[in-house]
Amino acid sequence: MTTPQHKIGSGFGATSTADDVLHGIDLSGKLAIVTGGYSGIGLAATRALTAAGAHVVVPARRRAAAEEALKDVDGAEVDELDLGDLASVRGFAERFLATGRTADIVITNAGIMACPETRVGPGWEAQFATNHLGHYALVNLLWPAIERGRGRVVSLSSVGHRRSPIRWDDVHFERGYDKWAAYGQAKTANVLFAVHLDALAKDAGVRAFAVHPGGILTPLQRHLTREEMIGEGWMDEQGNVLATFKTPEQGAATEVWAATSPRLAGMGGVYCEDCDIAEAATDPEARSGVRSYATDPGEAARLWALSAQLTGIDAFAR
Template identity: 75%
Template sequence: MTTPQHKIGSGFDARSTAADVLDGIDLTGKLAVVTGGYSGIGLETTRVLAEAGAHVVVPARRPATAVEALEGIEGVETDELDLGDLDSVRGFAERFLSSGRGIDILINSAGIMACPETRVGPGWEAQFATNHLGHYALVNRLWPVFAEGARIVSVSSRGHHFSGIRWDDVQFERGYDKWAAYGQAKTANVLFALHLDGLAKEHGVRAFSLHPGRIQTNLGRHLELQELIDMGMFDQDGNVIGEVKTIEQGAATQVWAATSPQLDGKGGVYCEDCDIAEPAPADGERVGVRDYAADPEQAARLWALSAELTGVDAFAPR
């Protein structure tokens, strides 16, 4: 079976920064929405998009914290959004729709990782609900205002290698494993972009997913040092083992996916290190995209489940 998951020779790599991939790209007059755009790689994404001329809307669960973090960056506004609360998602979308503006770029950068078992909404597992269902509902509610040529970018992770979609127990009602839950949520991000692209491309809108790289941010706030040592990520003195990207490098792939003319006419693919990723190797090495995350049938099944759970589907027959 042929696959679009092959490198295109972008000229960028793991060391490229968000500023590097935006060099020479003018975003004047464009509007971008960046969830999680006030911390970690999201903050750097907001900064470089604004510097390139875009007006950036940053919806945040903690609006006051966002305002403080974004101080000094011109062309940015904040609003309230809790992705784990579908009423909050609807409220943000309605406020944005009422503004009469269109969206050229949406980067779904917010997320949680390996948290203790937490339930939100009607008892949904929090990582699946926040990382996937909240963003699914957000995109569908904002769909009427995506401009032709817009891009929708879902920030996944190499963590998608940890688990496919657990179709028999999506909400982890029969025992919770925080890493399997994270893996499922990140697989959902990839499958979401794949199916969304198939639906949206006839309207001139394309979707992408990506692994940003290994970066030290507060995403790992739920992890104890000993756990990181046991996983081989830190040594006994608390020093990082292996290659780690800077925040500037970590933001690069999502900015590249959102803006690069090299991706014109493409979509639905998973990217890493500022290029389209290859299929994951058979030896189990955690690089590239796993086959279950690039499966159109599973992508369609996840879309249908998400529509059922959230009650939202902008593409449903009318």
């Protein structure tokens, strides 16, 4: 089977920053929506995009924290959004659409990782609901503004997708919860979402990409104990960082590159890492590349149908 998952030689790499990939790109007059754009790599992405001239709308579950984090960022605007609450997602989308503005870039950056078993909405597993279903609903509800922009949607995934494909027989972990498998499933869903969105949206001039930002120590790790981080090889017994982590600015680079790079013109539906299209992973132990189950068009269409059924939302329904 052929795959579009091949490097294109972008000229950037793992140590490139968001400012590096935006050098020479003028985003004046463009509007970007960046969920979670007030913390970690999301904040770095917001800073870089605004510095390049974009106006960035940051929907935030913790509005006060977002306003504090972005108080010195000219061109950033904060609104409220809880991705685990469909009413909140719908409320944000309705407020944005009512302004009549165009969404040129949407980066679904927000997420949670390896949290204790939590249920949201009608009993949905929180990582699948927050990382995938909330963003699925958001993009579909914002589709009129995204379609006008004829731009790009970037879905934040992770190398963590290798931990689990979609568990079709128990998506919400009702028969025993494993926080890492749940995280892996949600990150696989983020890739499959981009694959099918791209297939549906490309005729309208909108392209979608999935992104692994790399390893970065951010508030995303807040649910992990020191013992767990030692077990993952991220730090030693004294708390010294062992793994080679990216800075937030380096971690934001791939999502910003996917959202803006002219090298990606005419492309879409691919998984990117280190500011390039990733290769397909053939080694099950590899910590780079993308697993075939995460880019399978049939799996992507099946997940889209399930997401539409669960949320009652589908901008592309015939």
